Amino acid sequence: MKAKDVIIIGGGAAGIMAAIVAKRQGANVVVLERNPRIGKKILATGNGRCNYTNSFTDIKNYHGKNSRFAYSSLSQFGVKETIDFFERLGIAHAVEDNGKVFPLSFQASSVLDVLRYELEELGVDIICDAYVKNIEKDKKGFLVILKDGRTKNGDAVILATGGKAMPSSGSDGNGYALAKNFGHNIVEVFPGLVQLKLEGDFLKAIDGVKVVGTATLLHRGKTVKQDTGDILFTNYGISGPPVLQLSRSALEILNKGEKPILKISIINTKKKEELFEYLKMRFSYMSKKSIDIALIGLINKRLINVILKEINIDKNKKVANLSNEEIEEIANILTDWRFKVIGSKSWDDAQVTAGGINTNEIDSKTMESKLIKGLYFAGEMVDIDGDCGGFNLQWAWSSGYVAGINAALD
Incomplete structure (x- = not known):
């Protein structure tokens, strides 16, 4: 039997996984990457440390119009399989x-x-500086046309080009x-994990202040999502892992023309009533001090005047x-400081894309298009995105694995 010719468009995490798996299945594989090198975005993950999966991965960590779509890929190639895959390549975890x-x-x-080494060992053909302009299909298969006029023929094509987040990595x-x-439809895309812009004329005064606290997203008075960790105030608004976790939901609400509220608990170790009693006791020791001096040692000094001004003291x-x-x-303000969310930073600052190819048009078991036989999808360009913490790379590995193995089969 003639080996299948598989063309993978995009040399990121999903594309690389698809290439390795398809080649191991006996296919002839070529990867077309628009950058001078493959895997550029991988180098930026986990602050340069590569948080490549999460041991608590669950379907609830994924989002999209139909987040259950991700279940099949995650079941076929999950956390255990991912860790084992990389251990065999040399990555202790x-x-x-x-x-x-x-x-x-x-x-x-x-x-x-280790991924590049495996690709080379397997003999995967990697063509860089290859920007795909168009793809055509006839009875014989696919014709991929590059911007510079070069062409490639294949029996199957895997689209793994990424979304729009971090365009410096090649995702445009x-x-x-x-x-x-x-004929595929695109669910409207927007930044998925990104810093939020807040309303407030005092933000420049607290730019760079970091606290360990709790961020809670509120909508119509109800809690939408909550997370705890390092929170960073900026001149435009707010950042930090908890904020990134809430950002997708905040932008979903904004995109509907509604107004989300971000509640920050600077002191999250005490309830408001407990803090009230503690403050009364604390202040009893320092009755001669002015309030701005009395709060030193309790909260970041740069927050004091801003907070007192907010509550008119x-x-x-x-x-x-x-x-x-x-x-x-x-x-109250130390346990429940509320801000209006008015937007987010741009695609340049976003870690992942929300939205993408409508999953109703993709077979979840194979990642093959339901519209075009032989066309497969993997990774971020599909309308699936994960929480911060290794979930998005897990989706890349899982969907790449499923697309690669099925593209290689007859």
Whole structure:
């Protein structure tokens, strides 16, 4: 039997996995990558340490119009299979807080190095600086046309071009145009894990202040999502892992023309009532101090004047003269400081794309298009995105594996 010719468009995590798997199945594989090298985005993951999966991966960590679509790929090639795959390539693993899995070297370059070595050992043909302009299909198969006029013929094509997040890595949304040419529909895309812009004229004054606190997204008075960790105030709004986790839901609400509220608990170790009692006791020790001095050592010093101004308490007011109502106001804002979310940073700052190819048009068991036989999808360009913490790379490996193995089969 003649080996199948599989063309993979995109040399990111999903494309690389698809290439390795398809080649191991006996297919002739060529990867077309628009950048001078493959795997550029892998190097940026996990702050350069490559958080390549998460031991707590569950379908609830994924989002999209039909997030259950991801279940089949994750079942076929899940966390255990991913860790074993990389162990066999040479990546010993370490598990950190919240199930985050890293290479024991804590270098993203280690992951890319072993993947590149495997591609070379298998004899996968990698063509870089190859920007795909169009794909045509006839009875004989696919014709892939590059921007510079070069062409490639194949029996199957896997689209793994990524979304629009981090365009410096080569993700410019080109894959969506290629899919649309075959009749596929795109669920509206927007940044999935990204810093949020807030309303407030005091943000410049607290730019760079970092706290360990809790971020809660509220909509119509109800909690949508909550996360705890390092929160960073910026001159445009707010950042940090908890904020990134909430950002997708916040932007979904904004895109509907509604207004989400972000609640920040600077002190998240005490309830408001407990903090109120603690503050009364604390202030009893320092009745001669002004309130701005009395709060030093409790919260970041740069937050003090901004917070007091927000609740209309004179920073020079003596602690002895504070009313119970004013102490309650302080306890309230330290446990429940609310901001209006007005937008987000751009695609340049986003870690992942929400939205993408409509999953109703893809076979979840094979990742093959339901519209075009022999056309497969993998990774971020599909309308599936994960939480922060290794879930998006797991989706790349899982969907890439499924697309690769099925594209190689007759």
